[in-house]
Amino acid sequence: MPELDSIASLEARREEVAFTLARYRTVVTMCGGTACQACGCQPVARAMTREVMAQGLEETVYVRTTGCHGFCEQGPLVIIDPGGIVYVHVTPEDVPEIVAQTIRKGKVIERLSYTDPVSDKTVQAEDEIPFYTRQKRLLLGENRHIAPRDIDDYIARGGYSALAKALDSMTPEAVVEEIERSGLQGRGGGGYPTGKKWRQCRNASGDARYVICNADEGDPGDYMDRSLLEGNPHSIIEGMIIGAFAVGARHGYIYVRKEYPLAVVNAGVAIRQAQALRLLGEDILGTGFDFDIQVVRGGGAFVCGESTALMASLEGKVGEPRPKDIHTVERGYLGQPTVLNNVETWANVPSIIRHGADWFASQGTERSKGTKIFALTGQVKNTGLIEVEMGTTLREIIYDIGGGPKNGREIKAVQTGGPSGGCLPTSQFDLPVDFDALYEAGSMMGSGGMVVMDDSSCMVDVAKYFLAFLQDESCGKCTPCRLGVGRLLEIVTDISEGRGSLDQLDLLEDLSWTISVASLCALGKTAPNPVLSTLKYFRDEYLDHIENKRCAAGVCRALIRLVIDSTLCDRCGKCIANCPHKAITGSRDTSYAIDDELCTRCRICADACEQHAILVR
Amino acid sequence: MDLSRLEEILDSKGSETFAIMEVLQDVQEAYRYISEEAIVRISERLDVPVIEVFRLANFYKAFSLTPRGRHLITVCAGTACHVQGAPRLLDTVLALLNTKPGETTADGAFTVETVNCLGACALAPVVVIDGKYYDHMTPGKVRALLEDIRFEDELAEDEDEEEVEAEANA
Secondary structure (H helix, E strand, O other): OOOOOOHHHHHHHHHHHHHHHHOOOEEEEEEOOHHHHHOOHHHHHHHHHHHHHHOOOOOOEEEEEEOOOOOHHHOOOEEEEOOOEEEOOOOHHHHHHHHHHHHHHOOOOHHHOEEOOOOOOEEOEHHHOHHHHOOOOOOHHHHOOOOOOOHHHHHHOOOOHHHHHHHHHOOHHHHHHHHHHHOOEOOOOOOOEHHHHHHHHHHOOOOOOEEEEEEOOOOOOOOHHHHHHHHOHHHHHHHHHHHHHHHOOOEEEEEEOOOOHHHHHHHHHHHHHHHHOOOOEEEEOOOOEEEEEEEEEOOOOHHHHOHHHHHHHHOOOOOOOOOOOOOOOOOOHHHOOEEEEEHHHHHHHHHHHHHOHHHHHOOEOOOOEOEEEEEEEEOEOOOEEEEEEOOOEHHHHHHHHOOOEOOOOOEEEEEEOHHHOEEEEHHHOOOEOOHHHHHHOOOOOOOOEEEEEEOOOOHHHHHHHHHHHHHHHOOOOOHHHHHHHHHHHHHHHHHHOOOOOOHHHHHHHHHHHHHHHHOOOHHHHHOOHHHHHHHHHOHHHHHHHHHOOOOOOOOOHHHOOEEEOOOOOOOOOHHHHHOOOOOEEOOOOOOOEEOOOOOOOOOHHHHHOOOOOEEEO | OOOHHHHHHHHOOOOOOOHHHHHHHHHHHHHOOOOHHHHHHHHHHHOOOHHHHHHHHHHOOOOOOOOOOOEEEEEEOOHHHHHOOHHHHHHHHHHHHOOOOOOEOOOOOEEEEEEOOOOOHHHOOOEEEOOEEEOOOOHHHHHHHHHHHHHHHHHHHHHHHHHHHHHHHO
């Protein structure tokens, strides 16, 4: 590839790419994110390429495999443009028909179309799917147009024009000002103003400056950063180059979770392509600005999502946080001024520079600007990645985009903000998505996990789950976090196993307060949130466990028993064959029974039973 | 133990501050664990105290101090998977293989691990076996998968034996 040695040469390449793409009459887009790969998108993609070649259509049909579109549950997805005809759950066997009918003749194949679970209507075009229409997909929407390992796709979408604008017509000071005015806040959870962070780094004294992309997305239930890095890595790279220009950095790092192998590879490929075009390296676009980026694989420690721990890890040390009386913008990586932003934050930077701070600030609420991506998961009809304008209510997200509860159950809570966040009940569903509003309600925006829970979830169990997670992930440096979280877990375990007492509830609150004021980093400070928020909104469930030794959701194993209803049981033997603990006895002639001592309440038997004769008591 | 791969990894290491992490990642991938010999050798070559190398290998979840099995089964324990039945999946796997999380079966065939989220939440609950993702898992499905792997392993062993016999006969 010829290097881009000037801004004019970037624009020339953009025209060239647009010209090449315009040759194609039809574009077939296939989602190739991690989730779609798990659903088998790769055989579909191979079949599509083969079929297009076999039919001699490769001159007019462009087949593109992109990153995640967000609608993971419906994968593998195929979209045919123009028209945006969308097919869901496609198999390789469907491909010849798609090529013959839709690509050749423009006919829609009804049986592959999406059926909206709310209205039960078939939807043909992508932009008519309710899941998408209620979103504002400024960042995620791009994924669908870009093959992540083809820099030209990104350039065709206007990529690197923000960089060109910054290098060509703006001073570093003006870039910082623009980001400040936009009101962009850190998307990783803290919500710290990005422009302010950049200014502090710029003003700090040091021998060198660094920019870091935090892609150590560790909150369970989150995957927006992975999808952005996998699907549109150049948007993050462009954001980082602009940030480096603004603060005066020469080196940048993308610290990415090892559990995200596709993101590691795609980020690496994107960096090499950018280097080959001289968008990274020395004398970027012939402007004399030098900057380069390296990908670093994380070691799989949740605490490394914390800025000081991440930097320690980058230095080849154990990832323990340090006190932040001196901030990392002054003394970060190698003791030098460092800007660390989350993936989604970096991805927002190019469009702010391109369209201006006013454009960005015109979206969202008074205090939170722009859009936010959420991973909507759990017990809701439509799960996947969604992006909404700040200020959208939880109810709109869960019921309008998510389609409401599954299997005729009733939604009772949503967990936002991961292990640092909290559980909000339905009475709080009119809260807007806004950093301050969620914080005031006892939860937090976090990095954007949103797990919807219905009446089959037990809130004591949820609190226990997060405590077990945090106890496991505490780095062990501060005693209140290391021992306190463990003690909280012991108490909640007591309650979930029927040994709880009422005075333990006061102890939980007391101890929570100590942990949150006496821990060093955000992991410890926010660790009690899952307990405090469930105690605040679902105290009756705790009381039910303590006073009546009852788990209404049937989750807490020590408080439930499995029994076989002999009037329903047809003695088929499936439960006996499936029980891994050999806890069920019986034969065709005698009635079946479950031995409580051997039974672990795993309910594998209940899944196997076609008569639904195994009941939870 | 063949340490030639370790030497190659050490030879090709970069000069960055995080080079030791990269070395450990590569050693883990190549050997499926960080052995005592590897820790000592890394310490010598990188001029870092043995205790520091051990500390890193012990702190980060990506590294294992004991050999992992031929098959790695990862049960996702993220929030979305948890509320959709991951604990039952884990129970099933552990009961069927008679092992504990993070440990390897006595025959060296399987290691069972949990991970705190794979970011495939829309497909919950998820189990990864030898790098392949399996979505919307149930205890029944996971049991069938394990039986398939065992069956294939036995077939492969039989073939190996046949080959050895054929070679002996020739």
